[in-house]
Amino acid sequence: MATDAFPPVVAAQINYLLSHSPLSIKIDQMWAGCKYSGLLDRFSLLIPFCLDYIKWDVIYNAQCPLAAPDIIFGPEDENFHPFCVTGDEGDFKLPKNALSDWNSKDPSRLLTLIHELRDLYMFYQKKRIGEVDDDRLKFEVSTILSREGIEMYMSSGVEKPEEVKFAVPLLDMNINKMVFGCNWRHQQKIFLQVIFPVGRKYVSAPPSAPRLKLVSSPELKALFSIEDVKLPPWLDGMCMAEYLPNLEETLAGLILDAVSLIDVRRRFIEALAPAFGRPLEADAVFCRKATFLAASGVFTFLSALLLSNSVPKATANFDASKFYEHFNSQGAPIRSHLLSEYPWSPRWEPSQMVERIFEFLVEECLNFKKYCTETQLQQQ
Numbered sequence: 001m002a003t004d005a006f007p008p009v010v011a012a013q014i015n016y017l018l019s020h021s022p023l024s025i026k027i028d029q030m031w032a033g034c035k036y037s038g039l040l041d042r043f044s045l046l047i048p049f050c051l052d053y054i055k056w057d058v059i060y061n062a063q064c065p066l067a068a069p070d071i072i073f074g075p076e077d078e079n080f081h082p083f084c085v086t087g088d089e090g091d092f093k094l095p096k097n098a099l100s101d102w103n104s105k106d107p108s109r110l111l112t113l114i115h116e117l118r119d120l121y122m123f124y125q126k127k128r129i130g131e132v133d134d135d136r137l138k139f140e141v142s143t144i145l146s147r148e149g150i151e152m153y154m155s156s157g158v159e160k161p162e163e164v165k166f167a168v169p170l171l172d173m174n175i176n177k178m179v180f181g182c183n184w185r186h187q188q189k190i191f192l193q194v195i196f197p198v199g200r201k202y203v204s205a206p207p208s209a210p211r212l213k214l215v216s217s218p219e220l221k222a223l224f225s226i227e228d229v230k231l232p233p234w235l236d237g238m239c240m241a242e243y244l245p246n247l248e249e250t251l252a253g254l255i256l257d258a259v260s261l262i263d264v265r266r267r268f269i270e271a272l273a274p275a276f277g278r279p280l281e282a283d284a285v286f287c288r289k290a291t292f293l294a295a296s297g298v299f300t301f302l303s304a305l306l307l308s309n310s311v312p313k314a315t316a317n318f319d320a321s322k323f324y325e326h327f328n329s330q331g332a333p334i335r336s337h338l339l340s341e342y343p344w345s346p347r348w349e350p351s352q353m354v355e356r357i358f359e360f361l362v363e364e365c366l367n368f369k370k371y372c373t374e375t376q377l378q379q380q
Contacts, residue, residue, distance in 0.1 A: 007065035162198035271350035
């Protein structure tokens with residue numbers, strides 16, 4: 001993201017925030033407070049919170065860039081006063097915070113401020129939820145607060161019912177260290193989102209089951225897709241403290257299985273070498289792709305094998321395909337359709353599987369050669 005239009009000291013703080021924060025903070029909008037200054041000095045931040053984003057505006061002054069910024073919170077958080085404490089004698093400011101000793105020459109100051117405010121916002125949301133007159137929610141909160149990293153958020157509006165959202169981190173394991181060679185910047189995590197409607201004591205109907213959804217870090221899809229996980233049912237009278245252990249046990253087994261399949265796919269790609277030669281390129285981390293150079297006489301093409309996370313565990317989940325590429329006389333690439341059906345069985349040994357695929361590819365090569373020739377003739 002270009003920050004050259006900001007004053008240098010402000011640009012340094014923005015760049016430090018985006019590159020050093022463990023959170024995936026984004027800038028949504030940038031604008032200038034004074035159209036005659038020629039410099040931008042304010043922007044909107046999208047800050048991850050409770051599996052969603054909260055939007056805060058950061059207001060600097062281009063005419064006085066050394067001054068600390070103002071932070072404008074969302075309209076639904078008008079009661080959020082992070083650096084004020086309400087006591088018996090009224091409100092008073094906290095004696096020390098990220099703004100009280102602001103140093104514009106320190107590029108880390110904005111990051112420190114945003115993270116401090118986010119921590120205070122988390123405390124503010126917990127306090128709001130603790131004040132809700134709902135025995136079920138009070139019980140849920142009391143039973144899971146001992147788990148580290150839980151975030152909660154209370155949403156309300158004129159046209160929608162009140163709800164309390166929980167983001168519960170699952171699995172006490174370091175997934176990043178389980179995948180050798182991966183360059184994930186952020187720690188990969190899996191969360192359970194639990195959404196409870198706020199109940200009312202005068203309603204006699206039994207409490208309904210919460211809405212449940214698994215959410216993971218986007219990069220985790222390269223190893224494991226949570227979309228394929230079927231959540232266990234939420235039984236009547238159940239609470240989160242009862243629901244989570246079985247879910248975590250299931251997820252832990254699936255993650256370990258997914259990691260073990262990397263080696264299976266690696267051995268399969270290595271088994272291709274005697275028939276296909278060494279790959280031109282290959283996914284060395286997750287072993288989901290390998291590209292080979294093939295030839296039939298002077299006809300040369302590329303063949304890429306794409307492997308899904310479940311390969312080669314079961315045929316039903318097999319999602320491999322072939323991809324070819326050739327160049328016509330004008331240098332434009334000619335590509336065939338993807339092939340997802342060819343000889344395959346998880347019961348075959350790798351050498352037998354490679355032999356069957358090679359025989360299939362020899363026949364398919366003739367079809368693709370004919371297709372390329374016809375395409376070139378049509379372009380003349």
